[in-house]
Amino acid sequence: GAGVSQSPSNKVTEKGKDVELRCDPISGHTALYWYRQSLGQGLEFLIYFQGNSAPDKSGLPSDRFSAERTGGSVSTLTIQRTQQEDSAVYLCASSHLVEFIADTQYFGPGTRLTVL
């Protein structure tokens, strides 16, 4: 597609339930990033994919968070046993990989997660 897409755009869930957030990157972009943005705050890095592998998972806040990427394209961020502090906007971005240097990231519209 023309840009990064994310689904759903909004998700309301009950505490303790599992949720899956989906990201479709720009076709041909090797790198894919997940960020979390709490209300009025900056971006918190969660995880980065190069192809299907995740060289950097350092930002995942707990073992309730996991992510995968298949076929070098679509990625899914899964949050198990959601907690109210997981409420935030989850942003996905993709980019080309320029040797050694992180190039321009293109962001999706985000998924707003609300945990009741």
Place this chain on the structure above:
Amino acid sequence: AQTVTQSQPEMSVQDAETVTLSCTYDTSENNYYLFWYKQPPSRQMILVIRQEAYKQQNATENRFSVNFQKAAKSFSLKISDSQLGDTAMYFCAFGSGTYKYIFGTGTRLKVLA
């Protein structure tokens, strides 16, 4: 560790006026990219302008330009002829050789009619 600092949490400017948003960063790397992103209330993050560290010439994109001072590790954004549509959160970001981006905490800009 790399850091990005935006010291102005909020700013306002009259339409048609010029405003400058500041950003400083810290790194020991020599090759990197710097970015300004705009996030309107609709929340879609949009690239405004990009600067390659090895280029001395400041990047410009229409009404948007940067003042890149590599030695001082400063990367400010100037918006000329401000428009109501420029109202947004602006994030400065640093892209390094580890493929990781470091974002500043953002500056909320309001353009006043």
